[in-house]
Amino acid sequence: MDFELSEAQSAIRREVVDFARARLGEHVAEHDRDGVFPREDWQRCADFGVLGWPVPTEHGGSGYDPLTTMIALEALGYGCVDNGLVFAINNHLWGCVIYLLEHGTDDQRARYLKPLCGGRLVGAHALSEPEAGSDVLNIQTTAVRDGDHYVLNGTKWFISNGPTAGLYVVFARTGGPGREQDRLSAFLVPADLPGVQRGQEFSKMGLRTTEMGAVTFADCRVPVEDRLGREGAGYSIFTSTVEWERSFMFANQVGAMERLLERSVDHVATRRQFGRPIGALQAVAHKIADMKIRLELARLILYRVGWLKTNGRLSLVDTTIAKVFVSESLVQTAMAAVEVHGARGYVSDHGIERELRDALGGPIYAGSSSVQRGILAELIGVRGGLTG
Ligand SMILES: Cc1cc2nc3c(=O)[nH]c(=O)nc-3n(C[C@H](O)[C@H](O)[C@H](O)COP(=O)(O)OP(=O)(O)OC[C@H]3O[C@@H](n4cnc5c(N)ncnc54)[C@H](O)[C@@H]3O)c2cc1C
Numbered sequence: 001m002d003f004e005l006s007e008a009q010s011a012i013r014r015e016v017v018d019f020a021r022a023r024l025g026e027h028v029a030e031h032d033r034d035g036v037f038p039r040e041d042w043q044r045c046a047d048f049g050v051l052g053w054p055v056p057t058e059h060g061g062s063g064y065d066p067l068t069t070m071i072a073l074e075a076l077g078y079g080c081v082d083n084g085l086v087f088a089i090n091n092h093l094w095g096c097v098i099y100l101l102e103h104g105t106d107d108q109r110a111r112y113l114k115p116l117c118g119g120r121l122v123g124a125h126a127l128s129e130p131e132a133g134s135d136v137l138n139i140q141t142t143a144v145r146d147g148d149h150y151v152l153n154g155t156k157w158f159i160s161n162g163p164t165a166g167l168y169v170v171f172a173r174t175g176g177p178g179r180e181q182d183r184l185s186a187f188l189v190p191a192d193l194p195g196v197q198r199g200q201e202f203s204k205m206g207l208r209t210t211e212m213g214a215v216t217f218a219d220c221r222v223p224v225e226d227r228l229g230r231e232g233a234g235y236s237i238f239t240s241t242v243e244w245e246r247s248f249m250f251a252n253q254v255g256a257m258e259r260l261l262e263r264s265v266d267h268v269a270t271r272r273q274f275g276r277p278i279g280a281l282q283a284v285a286h287k288i289a290d291m292k293i294r295l296e297l298a299r300l301i302l303y304r305v306g307w308l309k310t311n312g313r314l315s316l317v318d319t320t321i322a323k324v325f326v327s328e329s330l331v332q333t334a335m336a337a338v339e340v341h342g343a344r345g346y347v348s349d350h351g352i353e354r355e356l357r358d359a360l361g362g363p364i365y366a367g368s369s370s371v372q373r374g375i376l377a378e379l380i381g382v383r384g385g386l387t388g
Contacts, residue, residue, distance in 0.1 A: 003303075009068055013075045027083040031209045035166055038209055042086050046119025050076065050089060055097060059113035062339050067306035074302070077252025078259050081351060083358040084209030086252045091160040091210070092116070092265065092292055094245040096123025099186065100171045102244075103237050104231045107322050108188060112120030113168060116203025122379060124165035125245075126156035126189075126215055127238070132202050134371045136171075136238065137180045143172035143187065145231075148175070150187065152217035155199065160365075162213030163201050166191050170217070171234050174222055175215045188226040195220025206357030245366050246323035247305040253330045254298050260337045260355060261291045278340070281370055288335045294329035301325055320376045327362030334359040 005013065024041045031038050045051060046163045055061020073090075085285060097116050100109050114299045115121035132138040141154025152172055160169070167190055174185040199214035202332055227236050265288060266278030301322045308315040312341060334356040338345035345352040363369040377385025 005063055005071060005220050009071050010065075012068060012072050013146065015347075016072050016075035020076050020367075024080045024085065025082035028209065029348070029351065029354075030084070032084065033208075033348075035203055035208045035211070037088065037211045038082060038085050038364075039164075042122070043119045044089065045085070045089060046117070049191040049276065051092060051118075051119055052113075053095075054119030055101065055113055055117050059109055060117035061113070066248070066309035068302065068310075070302060070306035073248065073251035074255040074299070076302060077255025079255070080252075080317075081099055081259075082209055083252070083256060083355070086209045087358075087361075088094065088161055088164075088210040090249040091125060092123040092253065094117040094241075094249045095125025095160070095166075096167060096169050098241055099228055099237070100188075102241055103186070105225070105372040107225065108228070109171065112188065117119045119361050121166040122161050122164045124161040124168050125217075126159050126162070126168045126170045128158045129154065129156055134358075137139070137184070137235070139171055139173055139184060141170070143174050143185055143222070143271055145174070145224075146221070148291055149221040150185075150224065150227065152189070152195070152222055155214060157214040158202065158212060159215055160207075160210050160212050162266045163198055163211040168196075168215060169228070171238065172217075174231050174234075179234075181235040182232045184238075185231050185236040186228040186237050187222050188228060189217070189220065189222055193220055193222065202238055205360060206354070214319075242367070243309070243319045245300060246314070247309075247319040247374070249366055250323060250326040250362065251306075251361075253304055253326050254295065256355065257291070257295045257298060257330055257333045260333050260352075261288070261295055263352070264288055264291060264337050264340050267344075271342075284340055287340055289335045293334055298322075298326045298329050315378050317376065320372050322381065323366060324363075324372045324376075327359075328369060330359045331356075332360055332385040384386075 020374050023044050049062045052061030053072050056064040075198055077086055100112055117124055129140055130234055143150040170187045170189045173183055175183050195218050197216045197218060199216050204212060204214040241281050268284050269277050305315050305318045305322050308318060320338045337352050338356050341352050344350050374386030
């Protein structure tokens with residue numbers, strides 16, 4: 001077992017941190033207040049290569065292997081104070097780009113990957129519906145075959161990048177005999193296709209620089225060649241790709257934990273009360289120590305997933321552990337950062353309270369913590385761990 005980053009990975013890490021610190025997040029406080037997606041920063045990320053890190057070079061990407069992609073995303077999360085921008089990138093990569101890489105045809109990859117890597121096309125993942133949150137199989141959106149098209153009808157909501165996306169990965173019910181799992185299919189739906197209507201935009205507690213909205217499909221005719229995989233494979237496509245979403249999407253959170261730890265260490269060393277730095281108070285020092293423990297354990301489980309994927313191995317147990325542990329650890333670390341900063345952590349000026357608001361979504365999106373615990377229990381042999 002080798003825990004050292006390669007020279008190339010170390011260099012990528014340094015370059016990404018330098019880029020993110022110098023070029024991203026300058027207006028994060030205003031953008032967060034107003035709920036604005038930072039399109040210029042997005043394009044800077046595209047130009048730097050971020051939007052194509054895991055994509056082969058022939059399709060316009062950087063061709064990074066999974067572990068290197070994870071290290072680069074961790075560095076982005078560390079260097080970029082705009083967590084919402086990084087979340088938008090994560091949705092683009094793990095909710096859209098990865099579906100094309102894993103399940104797209106040559107023609108689909110040729111049509112969509114270059115504009116996705118280049119930033120012209122923003123990707124989104126349209127799964128959730130009013131009646132289908134954790135219960136993914138309860139999707140009501142329908143896709144009815146009509147000659148060489150499918151006609152889509154239904155509404156998706158809570159879609160990150162929804163208001164800005166140019167391409168949606170949409171899950172819909174195609175019906176047919178057999179198990180419920182075999183009645184869903186996945187489609188690539190460009191936003192400018194007739195029948196695609198962007199709906200309500202959601203104002204949210206955190207990650208406010210990622211836009212979130214509803215998307216309705218009204219007699220939207222999607223050509224058969226834009227179906228992902230075979231008809232009825234939607235659920236298996238979703239569950240196989242979810243490994244990436246539930247781990248790689250959280251790599252930046254490890255970077256954010258390190259950033260918060262460093263800020264907190266600086267603060268407790270310089271803020272003096274009772275005639276000494278507050279870090280000399282054991283109650284404060286222990287909070288910092290716990291931040292470090294969470295950071296290192298989160299990094300270990302994530303790198304393990306990166307290593308498994310780089311070696312072509314399945315990692316559902318590890319990704320489920322990673323999703324729960326990293327997202328909950330970030331919440332605890334952001335909470336501790338607010339506490340050790342006192343009122344400076346609570347007021348908006350220092351950006352610490354924003355970190356906590358941003359962190360709170362992690363245990364909900366990409367499958368809630370409770371659902372992950374149910375899945376994990378089932379994976380290790382507890383019958384009915386998820387569905388009771
Ligand atoms: C910031 C953010 C971004 C998002 N982006 C997207 C996106 O881009 N695309 C998309 O499709 N969706 C997106 N979502 C929606 C997200 O996937 C859902 O919120 C999530 O699947 C949970 O569904 P729900 O919110 O309807 O909660 P519900 O399913 O109604 O769950 C409510 C509560 O009940 C618990 N619960 C439900 N079922 C079980 C069970 N079987 N066992 C134990 N507990 C259970 C949950 O843990 C939760 O605490 C996003 C959500 C957030 C917060």
